[in-house]
Amino acid sequence: MQEDLEVPARKRSHNLAHDLVEKLTQRILLGQMLPGDKLPSENTIVQEHGVSRTVVREAISKLQASGLVETRHGIGTFVIERAPEQGLRLNVDTALGVRSILELRMGLETQAAALAATRRTDLQLAQMREALDDYQSLLANNDSCVEADRRFHLLIAEATGNVCFTEIMQHLGSAMIPRTRVNAAERGAVDLSKLGQLANLEHEAILNAIKRQDPDAARAAMWLHLTNSRDRFSAS
Structure with missing residues (x-):
């Protein structure tokens, strides 16, 4: 019975983390946070978005995996320069x-x-x-x-x-x-x-x-x- 209760809770936490990733990614892609900018502290994100620390940490981990941010231990998490995309070349000079x-x-x-x-x-x-x-x-x-x-x-x-x-x-x-x-x-x-x-x-x-x-x-x-x-x- 306890396991049945834990599954929806884990699913809800995952969905909240996904939503938070979407919001932070949008801010980065739109230039509201630039390379070198420090993300708000964990406590600030918790308060601003009404989520738990676990959700924030999962979201930050996903942002790291996508190459948008890096965490410098003891300092904070920062937006990083994105590597140039390969494969899509657009010729707009003609x-x-x-x-x-x-x-x-x-x-x-x-x-x-x-x-x-x-x-x-x-x-x-x-x-x-x-x-x-x-x-x-x-x-x-x-x-x-x-x-x-x-x-x-x-x-x-x-x-x-x-x-x-x-x-x-x-x-x-x-x-x-x-x-x-x-x-x-x-x-x-x-x-x-x-x-x-x-x-x-x-x-x-x-x-x-x-x-x-x-x-x-x-x-x-x-x-x-x-x-x-x-x-x-x-x-x-």
């Missing part, structure tokens, strides 16, 4: 490469937008709004808004609650917003400011659908945005 990336994103991010619409938190919605506000401010000043653009799409991936989306988007890195890396001669005469303004309108449609928690509208808005981005680039 027009063809950019179109290929956009087609990949069409498959990935339409589903991410739909999931984000049903799973996002108010905080995540506010962070998306902030990213678009930054985008618009930079655009108005003729400054590069690539990083704000990338942050908006990463936040949508985070709002899915599925770390796999964040992992893939993070792995894409600068390839996610690759248009400025293409050789100017191959890119042709492109008004980047105009493209930015059009993308801004499409971003707002995506955000509004996520705000309304309408997955079908979010999926459609993201599809339209990425399809238009591909077509605009192909026409340049």
